[in-house]
Amino acid sequence: MAKRPVRNKFRDKLADYYLTNREITKEADRRYKEEKQKGEKQPWTRREKNMLLITIIAFILIIIRYFVLS
Numbered sequence: 776m777a778k779r780p781v782r783n784k785f786r787d788k789l790a791d792y793y794l795t796n797r798e799i800t801k802e803a804d805r806r807y808k809e810e811k812q813k814g815e816k817q818p819w820t821r822r823e824k825n826m827l828l829i830t831i832i833a834f835i836l837i838i839i840r841y842f843v844l845s
Contacts, residue, residue: 810817819827
């Protein structure tokens with residue numbers, strides 16, 4: 776019997792995930808540049824608002840930790 780070549784399935788899936796996300800990012804960047812050139816300003820998405828809220832809360836907690844509780 777001929778020995779089968781060993782396939783690294785994890786590496787294949789990781790590479791596919793990386794390449795797919797890279798294409799999605801390129802498409803999103805292209806759309807963003809087109810909208811910016813047209814002068815269209817989109818309102819913030821719910822995800823962007825949540826990320827901003829999390830960042831602000833984290834910043835406040837850091838300030839409390841190092842300046843108030845010291």
